[in-house]
Amino acid sequence: MTTIRAVVTDIEGTTSSIRFVKDVLFPYARERLPAFVETHGDTPEVQHWLHEAAKEAGIVEASRQEVIEMLLRWIDEDRKSTALKALQGMIWKDGYENGDYQAHMYPEVSARLHAWRADGLHLYVYSSGSVPAQKLFFGYSEAGDLRPLFSGYFDTETGAKRERASYEKIAEAIGEQPGHILFLSDIVEELDAAKAAGLQTGWLLREPLTVPDAPRHPAYRDFDAIVL
Numbered sequence: 001m002t003t004i005r006a007v008v009t010d011i012e013g014t015t016s017s018i019r020f021v022k023d024v025l026f027p028y029a030r031e032r033l034p035a036f037v038e039t040h041g042d043t044p045e046v047q048h049w050l051h052e053a054a055k056e057a058g059i060v061e062a063s064r065q066e067v068i069e070m071l072l073r074w075i076d077e078d079r080k081s082t083a084l085k086a087l088q089g090m091i092w093k094d095g096y097e098n099g100d101y102q103a104h105m106y107p108e109v110s111a112r113l114h115a116w117r118a119d120g121l122h123l124y125v126y127s128s129g130s131v132p133a134q135k136l137f138f139g140y141s142e143a144g145d146l147r148p149l150f151s152g153y154f155d156t157e158t159g160a161k162r163e164r165a166s167y168e169k170i171a172e173a174i175g176e177q178p179g180h181i182l183f184l185s186d187i188v189e190e191l192d193a194a195k196a197a198g199l200q201t202g203w204l205l206r207e208p209l210t211v212p213d214a215p216r217h218p219a220y221r222d223f224d225a226i227v228l
């Protein structure tokens with residue numbers, strides 16, 4: 001492996017369990033979204049994302065109720081919409097601050113991130129969750145506030161996670177040659193895109209525990225198996 005100088009990690013299925021996102025975060029946002037939109041729908045930020053969501057759906061004139069129903073459907077479909085993710089992040093803030101939940105971290109993640117940082121590597125996050133939601137996630141994690149470990153965050157405002165151009169932009173923003181950056185994810189299409197952009201890749205296969213015979217990317221059961 002060429003020297004790795006930076007690690008970019010996905011969240012759901014990589015640092016943290018898919019179950020936490022689907023069973024805790026999504027229902028929390030789903031339950032509160034209608035009241036949130038009613039209460040905050042006239043603030044410029046919320047208005048902007050409601051407009052972006054309607055635009056994404058190709059709706060020219062939608063009532064607030066129609067947009068709410070569409071967003072609820074998108075939550076159920078786990079649609080990776082930048083607008084939905086921004087709104088979800090705003091709703092999750094209260095839950096973290098009230099102590100309703102803490103973000104799940106697989107047990108070895110925090111220590112491994114600390115070790116990589118101590119070795120001089122720069123750490124970044126790239127997730128479909130919005131950057132504010134990522135900061136809340138790592139700020140209120142089961143392993144404590146992990147934000148001091150990270151040098152930067154990327155979300156789908158940089159581009160979709162299955163597109164090569166997104167990883168080219170990330171490498172440029174980090175200021176490293178792509179070959180010196182390791183991207184970690186559980187989704188093979190994201191890894192394919194990162195590899196096409198010249199990044200090194202690590203495929204987290206936490207569940208199921210079986211590794212395919214000829215994986216397209218170096219495959220790991222957890223972060224401790226990754227030797228840099």
Ligand SMILES: CSCCC(=O)C(=O)COP(=O)(O)O
Pocket residue numbers: 010011012013021025080085126127128129130133134137161
């Ligand atoms: C950090 S926000 C919660 C996770 C989320 O909404 C999401 O879509 C995670 O997707 P990922 O790209 O991290 O697999």
Ligand SMILES: [Mg+2]
Pocket residue numbers: 010011012013014185186187
């Ligand atoms: Mg993932």
